[in-house]
Amino acid sequence: MSDRRRINGPVGQTAPPVYASAPGKRTARQLGDDVIRKIFLKTGVTPSASGSAYLEVEDPSTTSPSGTSLKLTCTVHGPRALPRSAPFSPHIILSTHVKYAPFATRHRRGYLRDSSERDLGVHLETALRGAIIADRWPKSGVDIIVTIIEGDQNRDSPEYERDEGWDMMNVLSGCITVASAAIADAGIDCVDTVAGGVAALVAKDAKSQPSIVLDPDVAGYYKVFAACCVAYLPTRDEVTNIWFKGQLPGADSMIYNKLVERSLVACRNANRVLVQSLNETVRQAQIPS
Incomplete structure (x- = not known):
């Protein structure tokens, strides 16, 4: 006899409905190559945690004001x-855990990390x-958990299958920024x-000839040859950390150096948002209740 109080989901895989694209939807990047x-x-979104943050990146390919392509907490x-x-450790033990939500990407993710x-x-x-600053907390540990609510993927794009995992670069960049905001919200000392x-x-x-762009929207380009993700301390x-993926034409080191330099520009732009968000958090904490 079946349990009438439980609603069982479908046995096989399911795909979300795909609707017709809006008229005049762009196929190329509308933003400048030097613009992220x-x-x-926003910080303090999870009161039960020592520190928390939420990050959302706009998707310029959608005509809806609320359209986004990357959401992290x-x-x-x-x-x-x-x-x-x-065992005794003179430094803090850092544990990071990154997990996609099951519905974050077009292909449903499992509950175990891949x-x-x-x-x-x-x-x-x-x-x-x-x-x-790890030596401030000897024999201590901190857990940093990042949940990817929505991956940086255009699910309606016919070129989706050609992404080849390039969206992971943008996801890592967002994870670094949102984790830094959450660490500052937790009051952990950093340099x-x-x-x-x-x-x-x-x-x-x-x-067209290959060109270097910042914060690439993968679905908006014909082909991605290489990408570089950098973690940067501006002050x-x-x-x-540097993560490089892809192949450069002719193994040109000049292009690699330029990719790293342009990644640093994107880091500085993201850091302005990070600092502004932390300043806003401090101002709200100073307002008497």
Whole structure:
């Protein structure tokens, strides 16, 4: 006898409905090559956590004002004492966990982390470790959990299957920025705010020459040749992590150096949003209730 109080979902995979595109929808990037998409960042969204933040990136391909292509939330738990059975550590133990929501991408994600999510967690830990003053909390641990509510993918694009995982670069950049805001909201001492930025070598159509753009919207280009994601400390002028993916034409080192330089520009732009959000949080805390 079946349980009437439980509604079972479908056995097989399901796909969301795809509606007709709006007339005049662009097929190329409307923003300039040196302009990043608009970022919304807010801290203190999860009261039960020591620190939290929410990041949302605008999708310029949609005509709706509320259309977005990337949504991330981050919670920080700690610092807290490690178990007595744990070996003594003179530095804080940093644990990062990045997970896609099951509905975040076109293909439904499982509940267990896959290799791509583990790679994002490793890169995120490397980027944050260079910013946190670890020796302030001996034999302590902090957990940083990033949930990707919506991945940086255009689900209606007929070129979706050609993305080849390039959207992970933008996802990592957003994870670095939102985690830095959550760490600051938790009151963990850092040498500087770390921000993420992406630059990519793309071809806008079949006949155009490759060019370097900031914060690439993958579905808006004909082909992506290479991309570089950088974690950057603007005040100290230090890079804590670099992730490069792709192949450069002729293995030209000049193009690689330019990709890194343009990624730093994207990092500085994202850091302005990060600093403005933290200043707004401080101003609201100073207002008497």
